[in-house]
Amino acid sequence: MTNRSQTAAPVGTAVVAGGSAGLGLKIAETLLRARYQVSILGRDETRLAAALAVLQPVAEQAGTQIDAVVTDVTDTTSVESCFAQLSQRWSRLDVLVNCVGQSDRGRVESLTVDHFDRMLRVNVRSALLCSTAALPMLRRSRGVVVNIGSLASKLGSRYLGGYCAAKHALAGLTQQMRLEWSQYGVHVGLVSPGPIRRDDAGRRYDTTGQGLPESATLPAGGAKLSGLEPQRVADAVLRCIVNRQPDLILPARVRLLVVICQLFPRLGDRLLIKFTGGTAAVD
Template identity: 40%
Template sequence: MTYWQEKVAVVTGASQGFGKVLAARLIQNGCHVVMVARDPEKLERAAAEIDPEGKLSTAIPTDVTNDDSVVALFEEVRRQLGRLDALFNIAGMSSRGMVCETSIDDFLMSFDLNVLSTVRCVQAARPLLEQSRGHIVNMGSLASKSASKFIGPYATSKFALAGLNHQLRLELGESGVHVMLVCPGPITREDAGQRYAEQTDGLPDSARKPGAGVKVKSIDPATLADTILKGCEKRQTEIVWPGKARLLFAIAQLSGAWGDWVLRRFTSS
């Protein structure tokens, strides 16, 4: 029996990308996964693909930017399944652009999906997670630790998520709830290099590349999912991938100028 056998997890952003891969990995480990996303049809297709018999998944369409929708989600989890062992806040959005040319509305949209959606889900899930002494996993980014050029409001929101994660770790620690931040570089996906085409007019070609041109290898999503699940078992506080990025973060803490110099050396022009 695996650690995840017969546990219940909520995965937001589960209809596509890394959220879908993580949901599949949990199901393979015997966990019942509540798959959450905004588009009902897309969500149902994803659930049918990764759990054809429908025995270990429940699809609940939810808008994580809407208070009432999130409250209803966790009420339904309690009603249908009676417990919750893990909350994986994977839903989010990345962007490209210049901060000085980005509208306040776009900043608010990024902040709502990348930060406030996590607040909503944690607040609604907390009673169930305290009962199980379960896990909260928040999906950050290398941009939670170090900004890079041409990513618009993304770093602003991901830095805020890192601060939120730290406070939750301190706030919920005594209740036995495990809180972990995951900070990966670019994750391998089929549309890498094309997904930002509409946002990069007037920007260097590097801006549309994974990581906005920072020279790091893309990460296999299945391997990252396995690493996260192991991190939960060990109750790690943080995962940074690649680990060598920690050196940049440490240098930047000592000197912002040094950190910027190192970042420029590892970013294609």
């Protein structure tokens, strides 16, 4: 009996920047299951090889292909060389997911300019470089860019170092790209998840969170939210691609808080402090 999934043509090609670990790996797997041909980007060759070992059987099962390109997406030359290779390898590109990013902890008054620049490089510059390098191919396919934000793209929160500023900048960049690139038929969406369930959640900020209230070292800065299943976030990314959705927040109930913070900032601030485990404006 012929397996239908093995005979159907791939639905398109996708690049997942940051696809060798964490959420990006789950997104790559989800796109393969949806029968995209996928290229994952990351800096570490060994980590990429380990990810390929996980993804190869998924690709075979779906009747599609997976490969990897060693790339530092914060470096212009590396990104240009990567997309030059990709444009030779694939005849088209339909989807780019910018999943490279890094969270942070710290008080604003302790933020050094160098550290702040690093946060902007990894969370914003990465998406700008990959998106502009991919644009010529995406214009031909009338494709989609999905940028991975965070609740920190939508809300300020205490003690998140340079993360809120960087993810807010990514949200602004995403909307500007969407408005400008719609005339080329290219859709640009933002997916903003809350904390994602992972093995090292709760220990990631043991070092950077020193000297902060204990709640600040927890996922989402101590916000009372349970960790999202990575698959749930990856499914939202797929919806964003297929339905060309502009802006998804997970969990959806946080949208109400976002609206309150926009319309009633004084109430919003009080709720945010309460939401992240604080009892007073000063602690």
